[in-house]
Amino acid sequence: MTNALIVIDVQNDFCPGGALAVAGGDEIIAGINGLMDDFAAVVLTQDWHPAGHSSFADSHGADPFSMIEMPYGPQVLWPTHCVQGTGGAAFHSDLNTDRADMIIRKGFRPQIDSYSAFFENDHTTPTGLEGYLRTRGLTKLVLVGLATDFCVAYSALDAAKLGFDVTVQMGLCRAIDLDGSLAGMVAKMKAAGVVVA
Numbered sequence: 001m002t003n004a005l006i007v008i009d010v011q012n013d014f015c016p017g018g019a020l021a022v023a024g025g026d027e028i029i030a031g032i033n034g035l036m037d038d039f040a041a042v043v044l045t046q047d048w049h050p051a052g053h054s055s056f057a058d059s060h061g062a063d064p065f066s067m068i069e070m071p072y073g074p075q076v077l078w079p080t081h082c083v084q085g086t087g088g089a090a091f092h093s094d095l096n097t098d099r100a101d102m103i104i105r106k107g108f109r110p111q112i113d114s115y116s117a118f119f120e121n122d123h124t125t126p127t128g129l130e131g132y133l134r135t136r137g138l139t140k141l142v143l144v145g146l147a148t149d150f151c152v153a154y155s156a157l158d159a160a161k162l163g164f165d166v167t168v169q170m171g172l173c174r175a176i177d178l179d180g181s182l183a184g185m186v187a188k189m190k191a192a193g194v195v196v197a
């Protein structure tokens, strides 16, 4: 068995009632739990920002969902979310975390955001997940979680670029869909050879 289920950011702040709620974010959890036994490995990612993180609109006195230019490129400014140690950063209580072999945290460097589970938003700083998967011989990845058009899509694009066999199970993802970002990212994933199922 060489397949891994990568569960992206199923955290309270991305679920209804959370600081950066994704519509229907909690609807996918039972289905994700149900998939876990089909995989050799289950990896969870956790968005994990220090207070005052540079991706937060409040850190710049700006409006949430406005854009800023960072040294590594354009960055959406988000409502404050997934602050380390808070309830919002915790996994949704319905998610089966017992089955996880690995929990990878991202976005913990104050000056840089990290959508992808593999690289931060400069596209060069690694999270370590690639090494974990390769050293375990896990080559086939199925991605699910939140949000389709940000952390799921950026993770899928990086995984494909790294040579993994990548499927995004769209029925077990939900999107933020900012200015057509969902359609745009689906097109990018398909062009990169990601199976969008």
Ligand code: VGL
Binding pocket: 008, 009, 014, 047, 078, 115, 146, 147, 148, 149, 150, 151, 152
């Ligand atoms: C995410 C925006 C900011 C995500 C994380 O999990 O898709 N989106 N931080």
Ligand code: ZN
Binding pocket: 047, 048, 049, 055, 078, 081, 082, 107
């Ligand atoms: Zn974040």
